[in-house]
Amino acid sequence: MSPYEQVKAELDKLNISFDIVEHPAVYTTEKADEYIKGKVGIRTKSLFLTDRKKHNFYLVFMDDDKRLDMKHFAEIVGQKHVKFASEASLMEKLGLKPGFVSIFGLLNNKDHDVQVYFEKDIVGDIPLTFHPNDNTKTLFVGMNDLIKFLYDLGYEYQIIEM
Numbered sequence: 370m371s372p373y374e375q376v377k378a379e380l381d382k383l384n385i386s387f388d389i390v391e392h393p394a395v396y397t398t399e400k401a402d403e404y405i406k407g408k409v410g411i412r413t414k415s416l417f418l419t420d421r422k423k424h425n426f427y428l429v430f431m432d433d434d435k436r437l438d439m440k441h442f443a444e445i446v447g448q449k450h451v452k453f454a455s456e457a458s459l460m461e462k463l464g465l466k467p468g469f470v471s472i473f474g475l476l477n478n479k480d481h482d483v484q485v486y487f488e489k490d491i492v493g494d495i496p497l498t499f500h501p502n503d504n505t506k507t508l509f510v511g512m513n514d515l516i517k518f519l520y521d522l523g524y525e526y527q528i529i530e531m
Contacts, residue, residue: 372502376473383517388509395504396468398433410496410509415470419454426462431488438531445529471499475522485526492528
């Protein structure tokens with residue numbers, strides 16, 4: 370089963386509807402945005418972070434137009450320092466390569482040791498955009514459905530202000 374088929378099967382199982390846009394492979398949100406112009410949705414960026422000792426892992430979702438203040442996020446999670454996780458950690462924890470990071474990588478997190486954070490400005494009624502573990506597609510999914518997805522996998526989440 371392809372990564373997209375795995376995501377679709379999970380969403381279908383939960384009766385989660387979504388819109389999909391297929392496009393050439395993209396590795397940045399800026400490039401993906403070229404293919405989804407005109408569709409209603411919040412363009413999200415998905416960031417996979419870790420602490421200095423690589424004991425804690427964080428998946429942070431925020432508006433594509435915002436920049437993450439790493440020092441402020443470190444304070445939120447009670448760390449002195451956070452950084453982008455390595456490619457090896459990304460593959461180990463989410464089964465993904467750079468450019469593929471999304472909420473759906475949690476399907477591959479066997480240890481359930483990734484903490485999930487949404488920046489408050491993207492939480493609402495407007496669908497959010499994510500790659501379905503395949504950077505040739507963009508899904509538009511509502512927040513309530515994403516919460517259903519997270520809970521089904523056994524994840525909690527936090528809403529933070531950045």
